[in-house]
Amino acid sequence: MDMRIFTSVLLLLALGAYFFPVENLKKNVLEKDLPLVIFEKPIMYTLNEENVNRMVVSSHAVKYQDRDEMFNADIILKNNDKSKDFNLEKLKADTIVKKGDIYTLTNNVNYKRDNFIQLDTDELIYDDIKKTAQNSKPFKGVYNKHTLNGNSVFLDINSDFITAKNTHFEIDVTKTQKGKK
Structure with missing residues (x-):
């Protein structure tokens, strides 16, 4: 009789354990945002058939599943459009998230x-x-030796269009003769 009670209790415990939900602790560890690769002092070049399009230099770079983070980074973008009259664009920041x-x-x-x-x-x-480049924080700028300050800016690089809010724009009206000020 005692053996039947013991096996019945074991059967009830086994059935209870089968239907009782258990959390997988390993799954929670994998869900954390862990870097895939970490680079120290990386330099990255992007090439096309003719030349170097982009150069990225930073002190550290971290690649995650969904983004790249660069610290103390410089990005140099070369103009490949012959209709545009500029050579380089340079972006520099303490932190860049791509x-x-x-x-x-x-x-x-x-x-x-x-x-x-x-x-x-x-x-x-x-x-x-x-x-395009845009922000929502105060900025200071220079456009053709004219100063520009404001609260937010939107810059369309393709059409050379700049718009800003709460702007203070100072135009340098000093005329210069060839070689003289």
Whole structure:
């Protein structure tokens, strides 16, 4: 009789354990955002048939499943469109996060196109496909030796269109003769 009670209790415990939900602890460890690769002092070149399109230099780069993070990074983009009259665009920031073709630059951001456009801000979102740059934080800029300050900016690189909110624009009206000021 005692053996029947013992086996019945074991059967009930086994059935209870079978239907009782158990969390998988290994699954929670894998769900954490772990880097796939970490690079120290990387330099990346993007090439086409004719020349180097892009050069990325940073102190550290971390590749995750869905994004790339670069620290103390410089991105140099070369103009390949012959109809445009500039050579290089330079993006520089303390932190750059790249998701797809969108670059989010934060902390000490500097955007420069040759010698005629320069923006300094703390945030800039650059779309590599649409060739647009925008932010929602205060910025200081220079456009053809004229100063430009404001709260947010949108720059369309394809059409050379700039729009900004709460802007203060100072135009340098000093005339120069050839070689003289």
